[in-house]
Amino acid sequence: MEKAIRKTTLPNGIRVLTKRMPHVRSVSAGVWVEAGARDEDDSVSGACHFIEHMVFKGTPTRSAYDIAVETDALGGHTNAFTGMEHTCYHGKVLDSMTVRLMDILADIFLNSLFDPEELGRERDVILQEIHMLEDTPEDFLQLMLGKAFYGSHPLGRSILGTEKSLARLSGDALKEHMARLYAPERILISAAGNVDHDAFLAAAMPGFAALAPTPFPSVRQAPAPEARAEVRTRDLEQAHLCLATPALSATDERRHALYILNTLLGGNMSSRLFQEIRETRGLAYSVYSFVSPYADSGMLGIYAGVHPDNAFETLSLIRSEMEGFIARPVPEKALAQAKDYIMAGVFLSSESTDSQMIRLIQNEVHFGRHVPLMEVAEKIAAVTAQEVQSLAAEILAPGRAALAVLGPVDASADYMGVLAG
Helix, strand or coil: CHHHEEEEECCCCCEEEEEECCCCCEEEEEEEECCCHHHCCHHHCCHHHHHHHHCCCECCCCEHHHHHHHHHHCCCEEEEEECCCCEEEEEEEEHHHHHHHHHHHHHHHHHCCCCHHHHHHHHHHHHHHHHHHHCCHHHHHHHHHHHHHHCCCHHHCCCCCCHHHHHHCCHHHHHHHHHHHCCHHHEEEEEEECCCHHHHHHHHHHHHCCCCCCCCCCCCCCCCCCCCEEEEECCCCCEEEEEEEECCCCCCCCHHHHHHHHHHHHHCCCCHHHHHHHHHCCCEEEEEEEEEECCCCEEEEEEEEECHHHHHHHHHHHHHHHHHHHHCCCCHHHHHHHHHHHHHHHHHHCCCHHHHHHHHHHHHHHHCCCCCHHHHHHHHHHCCHHHHHHHHHHHCCCCCCEEEEEECCCCCCCHHHHHHC
């Protein structure tokens, strides 16, 4: 199966990667740009996300309605997303529709008009998206956490931008931002499924090969995470708690030990946080940990939604579980179960064309090569309990965590003091 992966670099630097999965009838394809919200300064905050919306709003040969009709007619689904480090325009269709999908993706990516009337309407849509985030406690909490953890660094800002920054973004400003960041050497095209590499390359080549090579101005700076609290009082049923501590980058050699640590801490139903806070104490319905890795840094986070009266107790229990990983090696049985859980997810996702399309990009961007699944399996299997404990001592050490609290709480309370012990 690994031999089914092929890569071609166009003369202008655009990379095209495919993975052939002949046992399926679908193809997932995406046009990716190594540019996201962290590549913006305050004056254009939200620009990458705004561009992602606007490319669907018309080209010289297709109106916004035409694009909607044609993408719906493909069946499957077509969409886009903006992250901190990437923007992606993608779709999943029957293999017979691959050429038509690429024709649409190429047209909107290369020929968008940024019509002023459409721009005004879409600005209003994004404003509603911002308000929707503010009305969703768990999502808004993540924004608060970003500010507490990353401070003024771009990683601490909302991908959506703000009402003020959106008001400043004209069509010319968006086109200038797009021209600056959408450099061919930062564009990748990937496809996974019942796809022939040469045929897919022929479908992608005509428009994308015509892009002139341009230098990509890399101005990214690594963040300096902070250990402080962001607390807001709001009339809600629950107190929403989320803490973050500095973790590892996406390419750190210890990342496999981090996956295991996260799984054991709060990554599934048998994890320590889930068992102690939900199953044993009944304090929360939702409690979990997560990892957010970036090219040069990373975060390990913990979330819990609890009754306001139980906020301090829950934070104390979280601190206790973190300390437990530092004080004692993980039992071998628990370590083996965590490895099995992770590898099941890795291999099950390999059956998904969407997951494989994304994995092609992740491996290319982070490692510059395809990383076979068996190599991942071997590295996970090789992680020892001592390595997990050593990593826990670094990541979960007292005094390193930032904290966000949202709900009917006392904003002056010493939540950080509870984490410090």
